[in-house]
Amino acid sequence: xxxxxxxxxxxxxxxxxxxxxxxxxxxxxxxxxxxxxxxxxxxxxxxxxxxxxxxxxxxxxxxxxxxxxxxxxxxxxxxxxxxxxxxxxxxxxxxxxxxxxxxxxxxxxxxxxxxxxxxxxxxxxxxxxxxxxxxxxxxxxxxxxxxxxxxxxxxxxxxxxxxxxxxxxxxxxxxxxxxxxxxxxxxxxxxxxxxxxxxxxxxxxxxxxxxxxxxxxxxxxxxxxxxxxxxxxxxxxxxxxxxxxxxxxxxxxxxxxxxxxxxxxxxxxxxxxxxxxxxxxxxxxxxxxxxxxxxxxxxxxxxxxxxxxxxxxxxxxxxxxxxxxxxxxxxxxxxxxxxxxxxxxxxxxxxxxxxxxxxxxxxxxxxxxxxxxxxxxxxxxxxxxxxxxxxxxxxxxxxxxxxxxxxxxxxxxxxxxxxxxxxxx
DNA sequence: CGTCTCACG
DNA sequence: ACGTACGTGAGACGT
Numbered sequence: 382x383x384x385x386x387x388x389x390x391x392x393x394x395x396x397x398x399x400x401x402x403x404x405x406x407x408x409x410x411x412x413x414x415x416x417x418x419x420x421x422x423x424x425x426x427x428x429x430x431x432x433x434x435x436x437x438x439x440x441x442x443x444x445x446x447x448x449x450x451x452x453x454x455x456x457x458x459x460x461x462x463x464x465x466x467x468x469x470x471x472x473x474x475x476x477x478x479x480x481x482x483x484x485x486x487x488x489x490x491x492x493x494x495x496x497x498x499x500x501x502x503x504x505x506x507x508x509x510x511x512x513x514x515x516x517x518x519x520x521x522x523x524x525x526x527x528x529x530x531x532x533x534x535x536x537x538x539x540x541x542x543x544x545x546x547x548x549x550x551x552x553x554x555x556x557x558x559x560x561x562x563x564x565x566x567x568x569x570x571x572x573x574x575x576x577x578x579x580x581x582x583x584x585x586x587x588x589x590x591x592x593x594x595x596x597x598x599x600x601x602x603x604x605x606x607x608x609x610x611x612x613x614x615x616x617x618x619x620x621x622x623x624x625x626x627x628x629x630x631x632x633x634x635x636x637x638x639x640x641x642x643x644x645x646x647x648x649x650x651x652x653x654x655x656x657x658x659x660x661x662x663x664x665x666x667x668x669x670x671x672x673x674x675x676x677x678x679x680x681x682x683x684x685x686x687x688x689x690x691x692x693x694x695x696x697x698x699x700x701x702x703x704x705x706x707x708x709x710x711x712x713x714x715x716x717x718x719x720x721x722x723x724x725x726x727x728x729x730x731x732x733x734x735x736x737x738x739x740x741x742x743x744x745x746x747x748x749x750x751x752x753x754x755x756x757x758x759x760x761x762x763x764x765x766x767x768x769x770x771x772x773x774x775x776x777x778x779x780x781x782x783x784x785x786x787x788x789x790x791x792x793x794x795x796x797x798x799x800x801x802x803x804x805x806x
Numbered sequence: 807c808g809t810c811t812c813a814c815g
Numbered sequence: 816a817c818g819t820a821c822g823t824g825a826g827a828c829g830t
Contacts (some may be wrong), residue, residue: 439827439828441826441827441828442827442828442829443827443828444828444829445828496826496827497825497826500825500826504825520823523823524822524823525821525822525823526821526822526823528822528823529823530822530823530824531823531824532823532824532825533824534824534825535823535824535825537823537824538823538824538825582821634820634821635820635821637820637821638819638820638821638822639819639820639821640819640820640821641818641819641820642819643818643819643820644819644820645820647819647820648820711817712817712818712819715818715819716819719819719820719821720821722821723820723821723822724821724822726821727821727822731822759822759823
């Protein structure tokens with residue numbers, strides 16, 4: 382048991398208790414309004430679907446849906462990936478490939494979307510009768526990497542939809558989805574302040590690997606995805622196209638996940654909407670690793686460490702057992718290697734924000750302020766701040782979060798504030 | 807109770 | 816000849 386991490390978790394307890402007791406204020410009127418719109422759309426969408434299908438089927442049953450699409454309506458599946466149940470997959474990504482093949486497909490996608498959004502409505506309506514606020518459970522133990530989880534309700538997976546251009550947006554469901562974070566509001570006389578660590582996991586990767594290029598980029602304010610693109614595609618930073626930056630961004634994400642060529646290819650295909658073969662992905666990866674040598678040897682080192690110790694270790698000493706590495710099954714050992722690469726990154730980031738939470742809470746207490754931490758969403762903290770404390774809190778949050786630990790690279794946050802979570806984020 | 811799907815980071 | 820991105824929770828279905 383690591384003493385520093387043990388102490389950290391101990392110090393966190395009272396912070397978490399306060400967050401849970403505080404709860405968050407919900408604009409119930411707006412929420413009911415959103416729910417009404419969704420219920421209307423649900424009805425019209427369901428009617429259209431049953432009309433086209435000709436029969437009443439349970440749209441929540443993937444089995445019934447699968448037979449309707451691929452047997453009754455005789456659609457040809459583009460990719461026949463099957464789960465354990467031998468059912469042809471009918472999830473979002475697969476259905477999107479079939480969108481143009483039958484007019485029922487987009488309606489089913491709409492139905493699903495409406496259904497999930499309605500579930501969020503149901504969960505968010507559960508405000509406490511006395512406090513009139515919504516109280517979640519922040520589960521301190523239970524995750525493998527050191528993150529929190531959140532339940533009853535889970536406030537860490539509230540839809541986060543930003544409209545690029547409010548005027549020209551035509552997708553009504555998207556507009557409705559964008560309202561969910563507007564429902565989280567500040568108490569009268571208060572504003573919400575949201576503070577996000579920017580790219581904290583990639584910065585942790587820079588710290589762990591001490592990779593020359595990553596360190597240089599983060600110390601000089603260079604766009605990391607552009608840099609990656611210029612290295613992978615061997616071009617000047619100024620010549621990096623939007624498309625290539627997108628690809629580089631996907632590679633950087635994959636890095637943290639212990640990416641495989643197949644996983645990267647799949648992700649690239651769905652993100653760029655252009656087919657990328659496993660061979661393409663393999664080439665990009667080997668080009669990446671030939672450039673970012675520090676990252677390459679770091680990942681090897683992480684697997685090596687976990688192999689020797691049967692656990693991974695974060696920058697601050699949090700460990701995760703990885704029994705998968707001792708499996709006889711190669712697939713499970715491969716999974717273990719990915720865990721060995723990912724856990725120190727995800728876990729170190731969790732350590733950092735946990736320390737920041739303790740420090741923020743302490744600073745608020747010491748200064749005798751009334752501001753409160755309302756939520757933690759992995760790399761973001763949400764505060765409820767009395768109007769007369771806004772200025773001091775902005776400084777306090779920035780200082781505590783950015784200086785919580787000293788690394789070879791700066792940690793930066795993005796601050797936002799406003800009457801609701803949507804604008805504070 | 808396992809599986810699938812989908813929301814977030 | 817295998818099967819792949821990492822971490823969560825919730826709701827629905829079907830056994």
